[in-house]
Amino acid sequence: MxxxxxxxxxxxxxxxxxxxxxxxxxxxxxxxxxxxxxxxxxxxxxxxxxxxxxxxxxxxxxxxxxxxxxxxxxxxxxxxxxxxxxxxxxxxxxxxxxxxxxxxxxxxxxxxxxxxxxxxxxxxxxxxxxxxxxxxxxxxxxxxxxxxxxxxxxxxxxxxxxxxxxxxxxxxxxxxxxxxxxxxxxxxxxxxxxxxxxxxxxxxxxxxxxxxxxxxxxxxxxxxxxxxxxxxxxxxFDLFMTNVGVCAIDDIALSVLTTVVGHQSEKGWIIVDAGWMAMSRDRGTARQRHDYGYGIACDLEGHLLKGDLVMIAANQEHGILAATNGRLISLENRFPIGTRLRILPNHACATGAQFSEYHAATGNGIETWRRFNGW
Amino acid sequence: MxxxxxxxxxxxxxxxxxxxxxxxxxxxxxxxxxxxxxxxxxxxxxxxxxxxxxxxxxxxxxxxxxxxxxxxxxxxxxxxxxxxxxxxxxxxxxxxxxxxxxxxxxxxxxxxxxxxxxxxxxxxxxxxxxxxxxxxxxxxxxxxxxxxxxxxxxxxxxxxxxxxxxxxxxxxxxxxxxxxxxxxxxxxxxxxxxxxxxxxxxxxxxxxxxxxxxxxxxxxxxxxxxxxxxxxxxxxFDLFMTNVGVCAIDDIALSVLTTVVGHQSEKGWIIVDAGWMAMSRDRGTARQRHDYGYGIACDLEGHLLKGDLVMIAANQEHGILAATNGRLISLENRFPIGTRLRILPNHACATGAQFSEYHAATGNGIETWRRFNGW
CATH class of the missing domain: 3.20.20.10 (Alanine racemase)
Structure with missing residues (x-):
């Protein structure tokens, strides 16, 4: 796995x-x-x-x-x-x-x-x-x-x-x-x-x-x-806590794995299959010093992408990523359909709650860790 | 039931x-x-x-x-x-x-x-x-x-x-x-x-x-x-759709049942056990003509309460209700600890997703209807 x-x-x-x-x-x-x-x-x-x-x-x-x-x-x-x-x-x-x-x-x-x-x-x-x-x-x-x-x-x-x-x-x-x-x-x-x-x-x-x-x-x-x-x-940790100032972005241990499913090249948009159902509706960073939309994208290894690709909007099962520097880089070439990315979330408690399990990357592979919800 | x-x-x-x-x-x-x-x-x-x-x-x-x-x-x-x-x-x-x-x-x-x-x-x-x-x-x-x-x-x-x-x-x-x-x-x-x-x-x-x-x-x-x-x-339907103008508040068929667990009387706050884990983090009405916070409260029969009690803030398992007219009505007497209320949500898709079942009030009792999440 x-x-x-x-x-x-x-x-x-x-x-x-x-x-x-x-x-x-x-x-x-x-x-x-x-x-x-x-x-x-x-x-x-x-x-x-x-x-x-x-x-x-x-x-x-x-x-x-x-x-x-x-x-x-x-x-x-x-x-x-x-x-x-x-x-x-x-x-x-x-x-x-x-x-x-x-x-x-x-x-x-x-x-x-x-x-x-x-x-x-x-x-x-x-x-x-x-x-x-x-x-x-x-x-x-x-x-x-x-x-x-x-x-x-x-x-x-x-x-x-x-x-x-x-x-x-x-x-x-x-x-x-x-x-x-x-x-x-x-x-x-x-x-x-x-x-x-x-x-x-x-x-x-x-x-x-x-x-x-x-x-x-x-x-x-x-x-x-x-x-x-x-x-x-x-x-x-999460993006909200980086804005509070108690952690760095590379301390954030939770991310949402997603797949590119489309582009709107004229607008500089990448469409991914993580929408708010995956990220949660948490927009906590909206009122902080750095607004990360619904999250910021990393590559599959967890490294931030150059140009800061942020999820600027989310529908239930669609996320829209765009470069915050506004440059219309050649998205279809850099991130063709099927590309996998990892999105760091605003709020780890809210994002985790959207899932019934974590996929724990141990360095030696992936373990499945059950989580639960409900009252 | x-x-x-x-x-x-x-x-x-x-x-x-x-x-x-x-x-x-x-x-x-x-x-x-x-x-x-x-x-x-x-x-x-x-x-x-x-x-x-x-x-x-x-x-x-x-x-x-x-x-x-x-x-x-x-x-x-x-x-x-x-x-x-x-x-x-x-x-x-x-x-x-x-x-x-x-x-x-x-x-x-x-x-x-x-x-x-x-x-x-x-x-x-x-x-x-x-x-x-x-x-x-x-x-x-x-x-x-x-x-x-x-x-x-x-x-x-x-x-x-x-x-x-x-x-x-x-x-x-x-x-x-x-x-x-x-x-x-x-x-x-x-x-x-x-x-x-x-x-x-x-x-x-x-x-x-x-x-x-x-x-x-x-x-x-x-x-x-x-x-x-x-x-x-x-x-x-939901509160967002009432603001769009395609339904009335009394068309909204989904609500979150909650229990009063505390008060901050000096501030006019009622604390309930539905926080954002129950309501979702959806604040869609924040940018519409009428901002309903995290939802608006009804009595157990589903009738809006006088004075418009709105969930002005939410933590994971706490909601804070306050009267939008700002009057510090005698909350502890009107809504003592243990009182049950129903909160109409901003967004039915997001709120429903926080639960694994609906409690369907048919008029002849309550049926449990399973719902699921995940991908």
């Missing part, structure tokens, strides 16, 4: 790049003195998580109970479900615990804390973290909010195991300056540690302080008071 | 609305005197195609050979693969024909025509259409281009069955004015008929003139010279 014969479009993983990304993050976490709990939502692939674990990761983070169930079945039993739980899902969460999974759940409201206490069994109380909002971008209770203590008291008095606090500085995705990223990483740290200290001052247990996003994990100078870091997209 | 108990997020089909959309299009095609070949790429669901066929559709259109194989296995044997074929796929296409599938393939270049003639068996020649570019938006050879005749001659002389010409006026998606849509539909008609006449004048067969897109199909006044129409998204 080789990239010149498998069906296209296909999601290709450059395993050497991925291993380099895994080692870079794990080394950093070791140096900062925290445990690392990778977020498997990016890949939903046991073969990838196995390599993260082999490098030193402790436990995993998931975004759905489906991920928790799939990874538990694959031998992962220390799982943090990092989305505030909907009460109707508590029974399914309990089902995982009943089978021996050390599942940790998340809340950020009095309502949800009451639902957890109401639903739990006295034999096996839920392990719960409280989500803290450290940058205003999404969920979580403020570190100074009175509800933080109220939620902690409800859980603790109700018999749940209060594990600690969790935050995700998602605003890091909006930045592209190393100093601003370092400041946000420090803000993520200080505000989550502050929340933990308030809980402890109220006589509540708070052993865990869990933080993370790929940009802040790679920008923090120190993580005093933090016990663990979570992040996901670093394992593949 | 009811929408108040199934796991969220889920893709819900309002079957009554879908049947109304199917009848509207089929009635129109009957009145215009053309056969109708629905594009099943929107739904990739046999249960939906069965209803389109029952209403009078003749054959189906597909965007991948995977669709062709799945639908052939489900009893569909008249299949048009409407993406210009990559030469490496000709063997797989032949495999379908060998099993009895009347698969039609598409080319728009001399190179691909030569590859078809080279690959085909004399026992069972390929049935081929030539893609014609009638609006400059993507693929196809121009109706006046000399290559049109050259491609026709290569196919015909090489023993292939030259079925005719095909076009797709994809620029209709950029319009929102009934007169402009009608003009584009007429342009799609006249230019494809012109291409057919040129082939016939050159002594080549051209029985089929196949056109289509949902907006032009619903805007054409007459289709003289056209033999068949293809389109797909009309079966569900």
């Amino acid at each position: 080789s990239l010149s014969v498998i069906e296209t479009p296909a999601a290709v993983v450059d395993v050497a790049r991925m291993q380099r990304n895994i080692a870079r993050m794990q080394d950093r976490m070791n140096a900062l003195g925290v445990t690392f709990r990778p977020h498997v939502k990016t890949t939903k692939c046991v073969a990838v998580a196995d390599r993260q674990r082999a490098a030193g990761a402790n436990g995993i983070t998931v975004s759905t109970l489906r991920e928790a169930e799939e990874f538990f079945a694959a031998g992962y039993d220390d799982i943090l479900y990092a989305v505030c739980i909907a009460p109707h899902r508590l029974r399914r969460a309990q089902g995982l615990r009943d089978q021996g999974c050390r599942l940790k759940i998340l809340v950020d409201s009095v309502e949800a804390a009451l639902a957890v206490v109401e639903a739990q069994s006295h034999r096996d109380p839920f392990e719960v973290l409280i989500e803290v909002d450290t940058d205003g971008h999404r969920s979580g209770v403020g570190p100074e909010d009175e509800r933080l203590i109220e939620i902690g008291r409800i859980l603790h008095a109700g018999g749940a195991t209060l594990c600690g606090v969790l935050t995700h500085a998602g605003n890091s995705y909006e930045l592209n300056d190393p100093e601003a990223l370092e400041r946000l990483a420090e803000q993520e740290r200080t505000l989550s540690v502050r929340a933990a200290e308030r809980l402890r001052a109220a006589g509540l247990p708070c052993p865990v302080v869990s933080v993370g996003s790929t940009p802040t994990a790679l920008s923090a100078r120190a993580l005093d008071g933090v016990t663990e870091v979570r992040c996901g997209v670093y394992v593949f | 009811s929408l108040s108990v199934i796991e969220t997020p889920a893709a819900v089909v309002d079957v009554a609305r879908m049947q109304r959309n199917i009848a509207r299009m089929q009635d129109r095609m009957n009145a215009l005197g053309v056969t109708f070949r629905p594009h099943v790429k929107t739904t990739k669901c046999v249960a939906v195609a069965d209803r389109q066929r029952a209403a009078g559709a003749n054959g189906i259109t597909v965007s991948t050979l995977r669709e062709a194989e799945e639908f052939f296995a489900a009893g569909y044997d008249d299949i048009l693969y409407a993406v210009c074929i990559a030469p490496h796929r000709l063997r797989r296409a032949q495999g379908l024909r060998d099993q009895g599938c009347r698969l039609k393939i598409l080319v728009d270049s001399v190179e691909a025509a030569l590859a078809v003639v080279e690959a085909q068996s004399h026992r069972d020649p390929f049935e081929v259409l030539i893609e014609v570019d009638t609006d400059g938006h993507r693929s196809g050879v121009g109706p006046e281009d000399e290559r049109l005749i050259e491609i026709g001659r290569i196919l015909h002389a090489g023993g292939a069955t030259l079925c005719g010409v095909l076009t797709h006026a994809g620029n209709s998606y950029e319009l929102n004015d009934p007169e402009a849509l009608e003009r584009l539909a007429e342009q799609e008609r006249t230019l494809s008929v012109r291409a057919a006449e040129r082939l016939r004048a050159a002594g080549l067969p051209c029985p089929v003139v196949s056109v289509g897109s949902t907006p032009t199909a619903l805007s054409a006044r007459a289709l003289d010279g056209v033999t068949e129409v293809r389109c797909g998204v009309y079966v569900f």
